[in-house]
Amino acid sequence: MKKIALFLMISIIVFFPNESYGHQEDLNKLIFIVVNEQLIAFEDAYPEVKDGTTYIPIRFFAEAMGADVKWDNESNSVYITKDEGEIILDIPLKTLITDGGIIMTDCVYVKHNRIMAPFKVIAKCFGYDVSYIPAGPIARAKNNNARMVDEEVYFHFQDTMTKEKEKMILTIRNREKEEFRLRYKIAYITFDDGPSIYTERLLKILEQYHAKATFFMLADRITNYSEIVKKVAEEGNAIGLHGVTHDVKKIYRSPSILVSEMNACNDALQMVTGMKTTLIRVPYGSKPHMTEKFREAVLREGYKMWDWNVDSKDSEADYVSPAVILENVKEQVARRNVPIILLHERQSTVEALPKILEHLNQEGYILIPIDGEQKPYSFWKDMYER
Ligand SMILES: [Zn+2]
Numbered sequence: 001m002k003k004i005a006l007f008l009m010i011s012i013i014v015f016f017p018n019e020s021y022g023h024q025e026d027l028n029k030l031i032f033i034v035v036n037e038q039l040i041a042f043e044d045a046y047p048e049v050k051d052g053t054t055y056i057p058i059r060f061f062a063e064a065m066g067a068d069v070k071w072d073n074e075s076n077s078v079y080i081t082k083d084e085g086e087i088i089l090d091i092p093l094k095t096l097i098t099d100g101g102i103i104m105t106d107c108v109y110v111k112h113n114r115i116m117a118p119f120k121v122i123a124k125c126f127g128y129d130v131s132y133i134p135a136g137p138i139a140r141a142k143n144n145n146a147r148m149v150d151e152e153v154y155f156h157f158q159d160t161m162t163k164e165k166e167k168m169i170l171t172i173r174n175r176e177k178e179e180f181r182l183r184y185k186i187a188y189i190t191f192d193d194g195p196s197i198y199t200e201r202l203l204k205i206l207e208q209y210h211a212k213a214t215f216f217m218l219a220d221r222i223t224n225y226s227e228i229v230k231k232v233a234e235e236g237n238a239i240g241l242h243g244v245t246h247d248v249k250k251i252y253r254s255p256s257i258l259v260s261e262m263n264a265c266n267d268a269l270q271m272v273t274g275m276k277t278t279l280i281r282v283p284y285g286s287k288p289h290m291t292e293k294f295r296e297a298v299l300r301e302g303y304k305m306w307d308w309n310v311d312s313k314d315s316e317a318d319y320v321s322p323a324v325i326l327e328n329v330k331e332q333v334a335r336r337n338v339p340i341i342l343l344h345e346r347q348s349t350v351e352a353l354p355k356i357l358e359h360l361n362q363e364g365y366i367l368i369p370i371d372g373e374q375k376p377y378s379f380w381k382d383m384y385e386r
Helices: 002-015 022-027 058-064 120-127 152-185 199-208 219-224 226-234 255-273 293-300 324-333 347-362
Strands: 033-035 046-049 053-056 069-074 078-080 085-090 095-096 107-110 114-118 129-133 136-143 184-196 213-217 238-241 340-344
Touching: 033 058, 033 152, 033 255, 053 058, 053 120, 058 069, 058 078, 058 114, 058 120, 085 120, 095 120, 114 120, 120 129, 120 136, 129 152, 184 199, 184 347, 199 213, 199 226, 199 347, 213 219, 219 226, 219 255, 226 238, 226 255, 238 255, 255 293, 324 340, 324 347, 340 347
Parallel strands: 033 136, 184 213, 184 340, 213 238
Antiparallel strands: 046 053, 053 114, 069 078, 078 085, 085 095, 107 114, 129 136
């Protein structure tokens, strides 16, 4: 068990949280598809080149050619028809069959819920010529309706492709992170109300256990402890916003005041680290204060509001015994799928942290920072459902 935990901890360092990902090959395989003068926008699954063959999500491509796509439940096959031609993609057999008598095995597969099939064979079957434009790169299908030559096509779509590529890379990265989170047992450690005189000690302990955490910080503290803020970020932890006043009577006076506290906190963060964040945690949690108007304001501003599902209760008194904090955490972690643990920057929490991390390690959890792109956990369950 210990060995597995260690292996997982090592893998987490490889995959997270530095922006260098293990799955670079997916990014290098990106290719654009143009049908005559139409650049196909693929929403969620992208064309890819495998062993010199370009595979495309079939639906988008067929639509661009003006072909009809029908799914047959009984045979688990896709029928693509255009004019007189027909292609059948047999999913269980991974086989492509054309009405011209071509049968190709091992060339149909499902990726991210999209059916992928070879570009060239399908284009040719419907009377298109196929060319490859290395700049881009672009695979182009063209017939008699084509107006531009290949060089023009590239220059025509150059800017669009740059933008599309950024979107594709982001989608692929987020998907990889999501897959990682589904594959492993993940827990999130969060520290509120810092940074403080305790932050450096928390960082040391986190490092000892190869754990990363998320720190929800207050504006004036960010400014006062700027060197520590930088260190928190440099060591691969996430930073979120916790506002300015931390005063219920002030921050919840109106939605615009709440948002402006978060924005001011974000400005302070940017001054120190050069970066802004979308992560916020509202003081005392989002229930009951964050009524609909407040939630709407937060959503409009693009903030991801995080609550917790494990309350260590480390701030219920001036000093809560570390043993009690540990017990609170253990007892609630056992009931959670993905524990999000609320801690505060306090003396007793520093003392409890090694035991908490030991326990989580023993239970096989990997501790990673919260990502600004992932769906937040909020006490208002449907807040991020749309
Ligand atoms: Zn707080």
